[in-house]
Amino acid sequence: MSSMQMLTKFESKSNRVKGLAFHPTRPLLAASLHNGTVQLWNYQMGTLMDRFDEHDGPVRAVAFHPTRPLLVTGGDDYKVKVWDIRPQNRRCLFTLHGHLDYLRTVQFHHEMPWILSASDDQTIRIWNSTSRQCIAILTGHSHYVMCAQFHSKDDLIVSASMDQTVRVWDISGLRRNTPNQQQQNSFDSFEAFSTVKYVLEGHDRGVNWASFHPTLPLIVSAGDDRQIKLWRMSETKAWEVDTCRGHFNNVSSALFHPKHELILSAGEDKTIRVWDMSKRTAVQTFRREHDRFWALCAHPELNLFAAGHDNGLIVFKLERERPAFALHQDTLYYIRDKYVRQHDLVTGSDVGVLSVRKLGNQYIQPRTLSFNPAERAVLVTSTADNGIYELATLPKDAGGELRDSTSDGKRGAGYSAIFVARNRFAVLDKNAQTIEIRDLNNTLTKTIKPPVQTSEIFYGGTASLLLSSPTAVVLFDIQQQKVLAELSTQVVKYAVWSSDGANVALLGKHTITIANKTLTQSSLIHETIRIKSGAWDDSGVFIYSTLNHIKYALPQGDNGIIKTLDQPIYLTRIKGKTLHCLDRSARPRTIVIDPTEYRFKLALLRHNYDEVLHIIRTSNLVGQSIISYLQKKGFPEIALHFVQDKNTRFELAIECGNLDVALETAVALNRPESWNRLAQQALKQGNHKIVETAYQRVRNFDRLSFLYMTTGAHEKLAKMAKIAEARGDQMSKFHNSLYTGDIVSRITVLRDVGLYPLAYMTAKTNGLEDMANDILDAAGLTEADLDDVPTFEMSTLRPPPVISGTELLQWPSLGSADNFFERALIEGRLAEGAPYVNGTDAAAANAALDEWEGDNAGPAAEQGDDEGWGLDEAIVPQAEEEEEEEEQADLADSAPGISEADLWVRNSPVAADHVAAGSFDTAMQLLNRQVGIVNFEPLKPIFLSIYRSSYAYLTANASMPPIQIPLRRQPTSSKPSQVYPIVSQTLQAITSGDLQSAYRAVRSNELPEAGKLFRSILHSLLFVVVSSQTEAKELRDIISSCKEYLLGVSIELERRRLVQDEPENVRRSLELAAYFTNCKLQPAHHTIALRNAMTVFSKAQNFATAAVFARKLIELNPAPKVLASARAVVTAGDRNPRDAVDFSYDQFTEFNVCAASYTPIYKGSPSVTDPYTGAHYLPKYKGQLDSLLQLTEIGAPASGLVSYV
Template identity: 30%
Template sequence: MEICFEKKTARVKGVDMHVSRPWIVVSLHTGYVEIWDYSVDVRVVRFEGHIGPVRGCGFHKTRPLLTSGGDDCKITVYNLRTKKAIFTAKEHCDYIRSVAFSNDGSPWLVSASDDQTAKIWNWQSRECIATLAGHTNYVMCASFHPIRDIVLTGSLDSTFRLWDVSGLKKKRDAENGKVKLFSGSEPEVMHVVDAHELGVNCAHFHPTKDLIVSAGEDKIVRVWKYSDAKVWETHSIYGHTDCVMCAVFQDGAQGVLSGGEDRTVRACSYEGRDEGKMQIVKETKKARVWCLGKHPEKRLYCSGHDSGFFVFRFERDGVVWKAAGKAVFYVAEGKVMKQTLGKKDRSILFDIGKEGAVSIDVSPSGASVLVQTHREYVLHTQGGRTKKGNLLSTIFLDENRLAGVHRKKIVTRDTDGGESKTLGSVLEAASLFSGPEGSVLVVENEAVKLVDIERDCVVRERASFGGLKSVFWNKDRSLFAGRTKNEIFVFDRQLEAVAQHRECTEVTGHVWRDSGVYYTAGDSLKCLLLDGTVTFVAPVEGEAVCSVLKNTVFLLSPEKGLRSADVELAFIELQSALLAKNKKKAEMLIGQGKGLIGQGVISRIKKSAFPSLALRFVRNKREKAMLALECGEPKHAAALARELGDREVWSAIGEHSEKIGDVAAGIEAATRTEDETRRGLLAFISGDKEELKKAFHSALLAKEHSNALYLSVLLEDRGLQEKVYRETSTDAVFSNEESTVHFPCGECPVFCVTREAVEEPLEEEAEDTEDETTAEKEDETRWEIEDTEEARQHCMEFFVKKEYDSGIDVLEKQIGLVYPEKIEQNMLFVSGEGGVPEESSECLRGVFEDGALREIFSSANAAGILEGGCSETTKGRFREALGVFRGLFHFLPFVQSRDSGERDRVYSILERCREYTRGIMMELERKEAKKKGAGHLKRAMELACYFSLCDLFPQHKELTLQAAMAVAYKNGSMRLAKELAEKAPRASTQTRKILSECAGKENAIEIEYSEDAVVCSGGWTVLSAAAIESSVRCCYCGSVYKKEFSGTVCRVCEMCRVGGECSGYWS
């Protein structure tokens, strides 16, 4: 038996499996009905309509409906599309034990109850149409026959009954005007069977045969055969040691599954050599088994017990197969088949009986076939002879030798059963797979080892690699592809990973091809390339891929056998060619053009070694020009841009040319976009004076006088400088005459320094030494003020003049700036675009003094950014909010206050920004801790409580308190939850509930928390009293840290130093 899915929940009283979706529905003792997707371990929906335990549930076979019944005496029908209840009935007088829909499409469902009746309901008309009375004790189960109009009920009165309900169908047809009815229409008892010595807990029909299985309080499972005339017992199966609560027929074998209060699930065959032998297939330890269910079509089963439920199977999912050349060998219905690819005819090689096949292998020549069952191997040779052996996980080493596992050791053996050899290099072998010549892959204790058979030694080993199901090697045996339950991977001979991919659904088959590994997972055929890329190929119907030839894939399934399907693999072949850097093949595939369209193809080619190939797919000239730049073809882009005359394309060409150093292309792009500043700078870099003069005249025509002046200085042409001066004077570009640029005229005067100018101050300094000592004491206050004023020198004064180093030095002294790149964008904005001559800096200085930049970097705009971050926080978009607050940290150093009131507002915004940033960082870390599981519950609760200590706006403060009290209450920390509830500003329903329930109770989990706790921003831990005294703060945002973090960069603002001396003033 193989467990496919297992889940821990409250006690499960009823289970059922959906016919087409990988869903299982469970009814819980807590009153919930839950649907789980067992392929991806996700709860699909939970219904909460019942009060008290829910004992029965079931899916409709053809409609999106679900029904449930419980101890509240209610039957509910749910619509699975809307996930809402559409019908609720309450006519039973006692607990409802089971519910089931009709199998023939009739709008009926049947329910069994402790009121000693079963009822049939029409869920469309929402009424009870029949009551099956006659049992003298609780009716424990009721179900419809798969085909006929018969209902089966079982009761604790030790009987089960067969009811003929064909009259109800005739009555329904008569009401629809189809027939005239003159006879009785009520259900009639066909048979009353004294089935067990004690009560009957369960009774079910066989899906295809006239058989019934029943289980009872007498610890016996019985199989019955029935006809219209009588019912007789065929088998009694013993083995359970306590009451048997459930039993179902087992598909594909003449057997039954049963479970009971002896905490076991058991299987037994009622025909064949194992007749009457009951085997334990699952022990649930301390959990009693209450229910069993089976999939309507697949060989899957499910069981519910006191601690949850699980899905299991007895046979491998899919078909065991092996491809050899153009032939495929596989096992179906106990027979080994051989079929040639592309042909429908198949031949039966030999029969392995009812033993389930685990694996199949073919000799190198294809003459011999080796099938491994659960107990032994079966070898079929070319002459039609069949041999068996006691090895497990057996494979071919070569044409005449086998290797397998016997008592957890590797054994090699001749195919004729002769000489054998036991290897000692592996002591706990679980399974074998083929390897390079003379070697095998061995799975041992969750590890994979490459073992040399001849030398009996381990060549390579890789740990943490359990659950390996199959392995296929490429042609030169340098790489192998393997699969586990949910993973497909490619490894090399050194067992190093080349490519890996994890699927949400089970991987059912895979096969090598030169372009990659094709595999099936769920209902999809996909391809894994050697760079780890996964591409969807085609949908499949639960089949496994077994071969790929050109554009044809061959799929295998137990129901349909081998079939072929045409698919388009051009895109995958192209990806493989690009990955292998095979340009010739890539060009050939692009030339053919089959299936190669869309952005996915272009994106893939752009990332390859030949990005220029992507240009062949684009016809729009503008898109083609932009793509040419991305692919490193600037000349092609420029040619297209000349045809288009598109300004945006030329701008992109200009930016690209600057990155690669193509000055000529940059000058042309600047000319086309009329960017005179960039054109002048590039002309100066090129050293072409003629181009520089052209740039000068263009700048003058565009009235860019600062740029024109700069170019005239570079040209060293005084006439051009005077021309600029005349233009500026005439047009009155600047706000006043004093701000007009002044040009130097003539030689600069020599500044003469005489001896007296130096010596006299020195003599005066010597005479005043005594006076200074006294004056220094008197003027301490004055010096302090001057130092403060110097410290308050604003960085904007330097950035506006492009004196970046000076401005950064100021911020380093003021706020301990460590990472200037954090504010680089704002620095460049303040300094303006392009090169500005030194003589023009006064113009920009005037702009700064006039208040243009001050209006941009203002406290009002800072408050707006803070409000934006708070808005994101309200929406629960914490990562986006964190980005906004970090941006505010970068913005605030550029704000220059007009007065002390505005300065206080700026510092208040900074403190609020710090608190929100710290809180969001703690919340994000709490979510990560919560994902890690139960072992991190305490840490998650600590972070939730510390978040509530942050000084936030009232509406957010209340939310943090509610979240913290909910987490504490859920984790059993009642006293802490009560403390948090008392701090809540409003007494909500949740708060009042916690205050009442937690009064006088203690904490299940203790954490360090108090209302006045100080939390270290370095590790989110509470500081002790001694640690608070020696704590340090961020020079900028003021976040508190332990002393050990002194000298590091603040985690909150991410730009300034923790600890050290700085003024802290900047605004």
């Protein structure tokens, strides 16, 4: 009859376990071992958190402090030790000396600073843990005291002894006298505080254990007489109530179940037994093969027990905790304490509607609940008697006397029972492996043999079931008795459907499979911690709970943590930010969560960029994890938006070419290397104003002068000259005079530095005779001394005059990639009124110069300490320190580093680079996002070939596998953030190779071959990596051109098929010939299309239109023979200006040809495009696979191919 289960939650192997204690709030269990070790386990994670080894000899006694992070232990070394268990300060705080023999049990008082200890020295002692003094010694037992415990509320102690008695002690006196009491020395005075209240005699041998009932005046004791005795006490007396017999060897321990009317005991007969407290009958026995049990303890709050035996310990539950529940719209039906309750999630009203007290047996909670809203009926199952179910209707109105589910009398045997339709339910008989379909009268209508070994059935959509087998889940149609789909999974324990029924989450112990309703698509999530429950968010995100977390899973499998949990919960429904759940005692609770992170990721995945922006702007989503997620998914531009750290922000901004952000962060960082990097990047993009600012900041006078020269900023050059003067820098003075064309100043500089010959020659060649003579004088020479010097022609070396003052203009600069987010985010910035839109203005630049001019006489070191050169000196010692630290780093540290492939993926937004790294998933995501590809099958050879060519293998040590050498794009990559894989597909190779063959095939009229070649070229072009924007532009042109060729070839091939298959359809043939000429081919090939059209139209006697093509042909200036025939056609058209066959072709309006239907889409008509090639399609093809390449989804959103880093 009874089938109470022992559900093992955790098990460990060790030396004999003598004592156990649960932490009241955290998932910790302390175990004291016979070998002297005290272990601290996290039973949820299954990890050993800590161990304490200071006792000498066996440790039998162990207990946690109820509120503080303390542990007390007592050993055979007569010592009581108190430990701080916080990992950072774990140590023995103090040791209490005084006992004269082994310690048996210890305990902290629940509110006083007292420690209770029981010892073989026949005494029980109470210690003050603050003063660390013994404050009471309870004497009276005449043999070992095996156990002593405080009462959980009253001032009582119960103890058990080998003297065959159980004693109850009154310690209320102790509490009264505790505060600031004087140090007492004599035993007599100790005893004054505590008295024996009752001596319970009845055991025939020594008593090993005695414990109080948590709330009732009851005591349970266990002894070597193999008996468990139940005692009751009143204010004045205590007496034996009854004895439980059944153990056939010494009973080590016995205690009350904290929640139910049960007693648990463990003994040396290798059993744990459960007894009914009121009937004193055995309920269940759990046996172990070899291990005698020595210790038993119950968690104070949870349905959790631990038992210690010869070879370790087990943590177990006696019943399933997971409450049975079913959700219907806003109402949750669930079972608590054997009542079906109806809980309104909106109002919170909660009423009992049905009793299920008689279902199964009293110790077992119902397992599942299925609700039928049409009939307001419930199906409840229980594991009792190998599985039973009951069908009952709920009353229309709550209130009044509750009916019991048995009163309907509709019941039967079966492991699972669920409603499958309004008037049908299915019952699984696990042993017979049959599924019965029954109506609401519980009448059998059909019996089905499931196609697989079925352990559980779930709702599978109308008239369908999900069958869970050990290796798969099968979607089974009940009516047709047919397998609709099968998905291999680990054992599935629960199935959760989304509210629209489009998706299902299949929960196993450690896996979640998220699938669509036909089980055709799925993703798998693996968790190391046990998965407990889950529910769907309205937006299609699956929220689930594990033992210690609430997490989310996106449809494609990305997951993350939302919240940490102390105790498991069972999710029932998610509505917005509110998460409804049942706690482990089946009480409804709500938890508010922050859904921002997963909504953000979901929006990214669904390309819902407006939503992404909305979230960016309205929430404060930050954190390293979001940033790395964005980088991994290829959205560096968004990542930039989240980065707070200035350094990273600067690096990202430089990488994206976002000068505004780069300038802003450079100002904040104000480091020379940042300014130099900014200057370089700004120079690349042609933003000379930012270059100017940067040069000014780092005082790069030489470059600044040169910049002013190239921008024609004469005024500023003049200032630079003055600054050079002030700085006394002759070389700079010389440069500036050269740039400004100021000859006098140039000569002066040369003269000042003593280069008289040069000064003289300069003056001479510029016709400045006076100056030349002055120089001669200064050098102490006369013209006569210069007879042997040749004369030179006049030369001024003047810079060209300024025609257009570009100094004040903003040059057209290279835009970075045109990207939805950058635009949007920059717009956002503008709206905030960001100051750095086009570099700092000229006035500010001038001011900076003026400032230098003014203060430059003083030494540089006097400047603000992070401006100027002082900074460089500070850096040197710092670098040395770092080196020293590295030296000390442990060489044996062998944690794996970041693989080259990871770097590639991280560094590059180019799909080809992700392919090379073998990260096909992200490569596909990039291709989908950039050019809308959904069908990757045709790209498989390219994927594999690129991946295979990105590594080489270097022979190294004997018998070792070779070293993998990643092949990089540039032979010099000085930083991990700059490495990219080797380029397998180059534009040059394709244009000079395959493309030429394709053109040849067109010329020689091998159209099927040409089509194949263009298709393969277009495939390859997806993976081309170019090195400049010019090349990127060229690539786009080639893609577009190949598309035109492929379209043209396809149209013509279709026309040829038509001529063959439907020769009577002349009209269509004419149209196709005309459309072919619309494709933008090179002139040489365009003539082919025109000649073709000309011939086809002439043959059909459509002379007028034939002449139109002929004229276009003549314009292209073809070969003489062709020219002659074209002229003939024109003449024929003039002579006979009409068309014999009517057809649809408007030669005067621009149009594109739909690549699927080969019909014209005239300018202004709606159309959708292929996101990759830009081929046009009629709107009705939106969402379908493109017909030219069979790669992309027509009309899908796309950001454009990135082929350039």
